[in-house]
Amino acid sequence: MTPIHYNHKMGAHCESGTVTSLLNHAGLTISEPMVFGIASGIFFGYFHKHKSFTFPTFIVRSRPGDIRKNIQKRLGVKFQTFSFKKEQDGIEKLNELLSQGIPVASQVDFYYMDYVPSWERAHINVHFMVVIGKEGSAYIVSDSYFPKPERVNEESLRRGRFAGGNMSPKGFLFYPKYVPSEVDLRKPILKGIDKACFNMLKLPVPFIGIKGIRLFAKRVVDWPKFARDSEHLSHEVMKINILLEDQGTGGAGFRFMYATFLQQASEIVNNPELKELSTELMTIGDGWREISLFAARIGKNRDLGAGKMKELSDLIMDRAEVEEKFFKKLKKSIK
């Protein structure tokens, strides 16, 4: 099978990177921050106890799949989607689409992707990438986390696509079926900002948005109770750095990418206030970056006594205060 001519590009995040590259391939010029912002990707959620997580954790982006759904709704793009009860049907559909020259996004458990180094692997059922061809027993994939297209064995891709568990992919595939040649971004930008502000400020769930950041700050001091030993605690505290910086966020838990969106949006909707807010969010992101570095440092040094955990908690609580003010101003700026 001849690989599809596809312009591989790295992205900050797997879902927004995948959606952006598919839209670009279909002829719509749009940046990843614009896709992320219009889709209201910025978020916060804290999970102190969850049956699918072995340790308390947090998320910094909206529910997987929402970026694609919101882009479809707000830009008038139509995505063709497939999920499968039978594995064989899913494998055949992917091969059929590739033979028609259609690059197709696939949802997988990241853990099974052969090209991912061992230290980066984790069972995450919501990784997205674009399959662009098949050569022998390997698929060629454009994964926005990697600098060049990679190869994944067909058995590994099958395991990844049909992994069970929380948010099981069920072989999920999608590609854009209809993409308008021109899109007026003004209304989608405002809608995206409005919904992001609602999620961060008003969503009536105690562990989501600003309330979630506050809960994280309050509960992080309890993390030692959940750890097997000091090395386990060190590992989990250092994962704060990974979740904010390395797991496809564009830095500072998506705050830097959202600031970029606001800067681009300010010109399109002709609102200078958004530009000022983009600069403010960049500074807020620097504060999240400080938390990342602090967590990595105290984890490495095993300096995880009550005093340091309180210091970490204070840094997080400070982000809650500044982000609450920021999102209130952001909401006001688009009224």
Add this chain to the structure above:
Amino acid sequence: MKEKEGFVDCPEQQMILYVEKEDGQFGPMQTGSFITKNYIDDYFDKRNNLVTSLRDQINRDEISPVKFFMILEDLTLKELSARTRIPMRNIKKHLLPPHFVKLSEELLQRYATVFNITAEQLKKAIPTTELLNDEPAKL
């Protein structure tokens, strides 16, 4: 974050970071992972200590290889059950050596598939990382 402050030289793990460019515009920059660059040795030290500690527990007949891999791969009982399609109450038994040794080849294979290893690796508690030999220092 200014562009020059964000750059990390780590070819083993590249990523996109959004930064403020010199002209004041925000945009993407390809860079490396700070934590991989600076702390990967610590990650492997902890991982190796965990493997040693869990193997000691296997040798003392306190845990089975299923528990060994469940901890290494950071899976909860509920997740492992959903992924293997083995009821949680059965998995609880398989975490203990006396029940593990009685497992059928079919059940061993189901666990092995989820852990992305062979049934032989499962029985001997050999994680794939030991076979991959891909620590950055060895690259």
